[in-house]
Amino acid sequence: MNAQKADVRKLQKIWLSIFAMFLLSSQVSAQSQTIASDLAIARPVTSRHAMVVSQEAAASRVGIDILKKGGNAVDAAVAIGFSLAVTLPRAGNLGGGGFMLIHLSESKTTTCVDYRETAPALTTKDMFLNEKRQPDRMKSLFSGLSIGVPGTVAGLELAWRKYGSGRFTFAELIAPAAALARQGLMVDDDLADSLPFAAAALARHPSSAKIYLRPDKTAPRPGDHLALNDLVATLETIASRGAAGFYTGPVAEKIVAAVQEAGGRMTLEDLAGYHAVERAPVRGNYRGHGIVSMPPPSSGGVHIIEIANILEGFPLGAQGFNSAATIHAMAEAEKLAFADRSLYLGDPDFVQIPVSSLISKIYADDLRKKIVSDHARPAIEVSPGRPERYESDQTTHFSIVDENGNAVANTYTLNLPYGSGLVAEGTGVLLNVELDDFSAKPGAPNNYGLLGGDANAPAPAKRPLSSMSPTMVFKDGMLELVTGGAGGSRIISIVLQIILDTVDHGLNVAEAAQAPRVHHQWQPDELRIERGVSPDTIRILEAFGHRVVVREAIGSAYTIARKDGLLTGAADPRHRGALAEGY
Known part of the structure; x- marks a missing residue:
């Protein structure tokens, strides 16, 4: 019993580390940057043709390069979405999900691509409750039960297939991300800020620690290099097979094995059956x-x-x-x-x-x-x-406007920085902790303090509510x-x-x-x-x-x-x- 309590206390400490990391994810330390009190000094970047704004510079440049080569805003969004999965691993992702708002200037229409994660078919309404019928944060934040079926790859493919310019293949839009992954990551800027807070969560999983931590499981230091060989292989598989390369075959098998080993209920059928959907905006x-x-x-x-x-x-x-x-x-x-x-x-x-x-x-x-x-x-x-x-x-967001006035607003997430902290062995893919966004019990707060009821209760194939x-x-x-x-x-x-x-x-x-x-x-x-x-x-x-x-x-x-x-x-x-x- 004492050993069990010690394990719980250890997990709670890890949770506090993740929560502190979450706070860091929405702020820069006082030592690195502060918000100027005089707003008159704030000047935006200006341009006449096209614009990309994202949370990571290399990904922004990938998007601009696609636009300069004749791509439209959706082409650039797909390339940025895959690139951020490499360069901003705590939020950019293949193992999470999100929403894309697309405006087409010629037809003056706006549509939405919903690629939010879904709950596995074996999900039950009470799966995040303990024996006393109370919410169990260990289950909803630290177990495989918290991992939803990822939607990002399907969402990006749907957007490209239906609204891309037609000038790029899906593989060509993935190529910049694969090139960045082959180079690996130098630890600076956001990585240097966030990885020290993520170390405890990543250290729980050998598959994650070997990529994002030093051999002694401490956080990398500024100037360290992170190799991303498994992520390169996954991106190349998606480039050659499309989204099917992620949702079926060896990549899918490795994701399911990782989730189930962590106590989750995801199956190969859940992955193969995932689909992004198009919705009318509000x-x-x-x-x-x-x-x-x-x-x-x-x-x-x-x-x-x-x-x-x-x-x-x-x-x-x-x-x-x-x-x-x-x-x-x-x-x-x-x-x-x-x-x-x-x-x-x-x-x-x-x-x-x-x-x-x-x-x-x-x-x-x-x-x-x-x-x-x-x-x-x-x-x-x-x-x-x-x-x-x-x-x-x-979460991370990027905005794009191309020279024809087409626009994309895209927000996607792993829910916590670095998601569950679990990289599916052999894939390089960090998995989400998205099912915590369900209401474990009416009136019980989730990780963000938000209350919910039966409308947002867990259910098979259901998408959790998002902000x-x-x-x-x-x-x-x-x-x-x-x-x-x-x-x-x-x-x-x-x-x-x-x-x-x-x-x-x-x-x-x-x-x-x-x-x-x-x-x-x-x-x-x-x-x-x-x-x-x-x-x-x-x-x-x-x-x-x-x-x-x-x-x-x-x-x-x-x-x-x-x-x-x-x-x-x-x-x-x-x-x-x-x-x-x-x-």
Whole structure:
């Protein structure tokens, strides 16, 4: 029994290490970079033809090279998606999943590719509960039960096959990633920041430790080299066989063996049966600007629009950028939306979701009446609304606009930095920990503190609810903003504030990326504020009744704006190695 308790304590320490790593994933240490207090110095990158903004410089350059060679935004997105699986292993991935928002300028249409992970067929509703019917974090974060069927490779292939320019084969778009993998990785920038925090989780798995750690299982030091030979072979297999090379055959067999050895229930049939799906985006309007974003199983688009609808009734521009009045209105509106998220959102293939009601202007009018201008409602007083009366979530993001005006906003994830920490032996593929995004039990928080109910309960082939929010904004039918972010549940707030900062406060995309952020997700009942907000403002918010928690940094965003033929782009300064590049 004592040995068992010791093992649990050891796993808990590893979990704390992973959580600390997660915090690092959304911030840069004070020693490396800080957010400038004077936003006037923030200048975006500009170009006339095309723009790529991502979290890692080599991947951004791969995308620009594809665009210069005549590829479109989708071609570049596929090449970047595979490249980030090499150069940004804690978030870029083959073993995770995500969402891609695609805008086609010629037809003026926008569509979504949903390549979110799915639960294996042997999944049960109570698989993350212990013998006392309580959530077991060891199962949902550290066992093979937490690993969903990866969707990234299928999603990238679907996007290329249907919306690529036709000038590149799938293999040609994978080739830059394979070349980067053959070179291996020099430990610097993001790797140097994140691997020390990941060492404990990676050390649990010999297949991971031999790639990402030193022989003594300590974190690599800046300047060390990481060899990625197995990942090269996997990329070459996908290049020669397409997505089938990942979902069937030797690669699939190795993934299943790794998951099952870790206690998971994934089978070869689960992998072979995976498919990415195309969905219609969710649409809203904010002060004359059209918002187009990801629908469920992302909660991002619905709640960005719901919160924006509520805030449309407040004169945010007149109240002032990051004033107490503006932050208070945002926090109170976010509480209401996140409460709705806990009850109504899930996989639309499994549950009925009142999307049109949640994004209704009339419903927003009703919710707005619950906000008092100088008083913060305690979370216990906030509950999900009644939208049916108005029927009418580690992660990285990249944004692309090509010279013809086509655009991609793509967000994908492993859920925690380096996912489960498990590399499937012989593949080089880091596997996700995505099924923790399900609600293990109604009212029980997940790793991000988010509450959920039966709508997001585990089930076979079901996609867990996500906060990932690739988003585009249009004015008079013309594309004006492509954005998205990383940061778990905070992504919704991050993308919302990029929109508010540009529309209401007139900030350019670099200023918006650099601006201090705030976040409230209803539960836990705290208003998170980045350093850089005035202490006087914080005191006013506390006088209103908010429990303010000051954070070093809240997530990251990668944004492109388009106006009068000029593209401006900004990579978030909270991450070393991020790059906006155009031509």
